[in-house]
Amino acid sequence: MNKFIRAAQTSQSLSLAAMEEASRFGLREAGIEHLFLALVLNEQSAGRALRELGIGIDNARLAVIEQHNEQLAALGIEASFPAAGQIVFHQTDGYGWSPRARDLIAKAGGKNKAGDAAAVLRELVAEPSGLISDILGRLGTTSGTLLEVLDEVESPNGNPTTALATEKGRATMSIETFVPASLDEVWNFLADPEQIPQWDSSIGAVNQIAGHSPIPGALWEGTAPTSYPDGKPAQIKPRFRRRRIELVTAQPPGRISWSFGYPDVARNNPVMMDFFLISATGGTQIHITKTWSRSPGWRNLLARPLRPIQKFLLWISLFQTGSAISRSFR
Missing domain, CATH: 1.10.1780.10 (Clp, N-terminal domain)
Known part of the structure; x- marks a missing residue:
């Protein structure tokens, strides 16, 4: 790095x-x-x-x-x-x-x-x-x-906690974070859909869709926050006010995966958030991976010069997620 x-x-x-x-x-x-x-x-x-x-x-x-x-x-x-x-x-x-x-x-x-x-x-x-x-x-x-x-x-490579990878049509970015809580506590927190607003600031509330149980494949509807943590009103465009939330993977106590999409956006490409949990001294180490669709064709070519900036912004996004999880236990 x-x-x-x-x-x-x-x-x-x-x-x-x-x-x-x-x-x-x-x-x-x-x-x-x-x-x-x-x-x-x-x-x-x-x-x-x-x-x-x-x-x-x-x-x-x-x-x-x-x-x-x-x-x-x-x-x-x-x-x-x-x-x-x-x-x-x-x-x-x-x-x-x-x-x-x-x-x-x-x-x-x-x-x-x-x-x-x-x-x-x-x-x-x-x-x-x-x-x-x-x-x-x-x-x-x-x-x-x-x-x-x-x-x-000490690792000879310093801080190998960030990775960006691409494959046909998809891109992923990963980081690691530490949470001062037990493996079971962190698992229960991340597996609870009602806690999603605690670590995803783009979601203000989560409501389960009728007829679905909290198992892989279950669906929830998220709504955007009406205000930011500092009390300022949130200006959210109408098509981004609803989120489709799906529980994709639930393997206690080591892995939980959620999919997030915008049902009111025409070209909706859901984002996958994977959390891999490992018990560590003093708490839990979490490997967080974000996966999303890459822009096809000429859009992808135009985006290449901006990738260093995009990579940093994506790191900030994942870092904020990890920090929010840690903050919830402090």
Whole structure:
């Protein structure tokens, strides 16, 4: 994978997770402690190394809070870290990185640096303030031990989580994501049609079509949302307001597949979403694949110069799906 693409994708994924964590405390600026929490949730080798040491999102959050409270006490401030609420990042705006966190991410993508999550983690544990070292101590480990485990699990290819493939008339794109929940919990969530709006933002509600049971071949009708998470009204063209949703595959607890189409669109080409679930340390690894029809003939030729942009936009779409699934369990 191109270093620039890998660094951009890593920055995007860490930014979203970190700012989601900051939003739980009503903060608009994500610091290095939120970057640490984002790495705990990361699907790459950096996240695997942290989870191999027994560091999950719950105990990592607690260690961050305890460290902040201790710092306040050392300054003679009788206060505590504010109570955490729900993630509201997707409902609000105005977020950004602290200068220290932003500089650290940039350094991880600098000369002779890979720019992936492992590079960010290496820079983070070497950060001179000692904050992350202290947090690791609360979690029962050290920076040295973490780097040793990272060396063992790190992939020589960096971040092989994105793939785009084409075949006659069809194209597919895949990514991997990590969810801090058990295999059965994630399976039940993805197999429940009523939960689809939680991970597909283009659908606001799902209604089962009469006479169908929740087995492969069953059909549901989805309707577009009337407003976005931030409360702004959604402007949806009439022909895109209805979705035909079909359960294609249900193989518990390892695979679930859904098909999505627009019944009011003349040239309707359904999109297939496949989820392959694997139990992993600290949660579940999900391989998400999106399959759709390619434009035939001259339309396909005209689209070729735009494919790098399309590939990035498709990655964003799949990444948002994976992030929404993870957010549902946090």
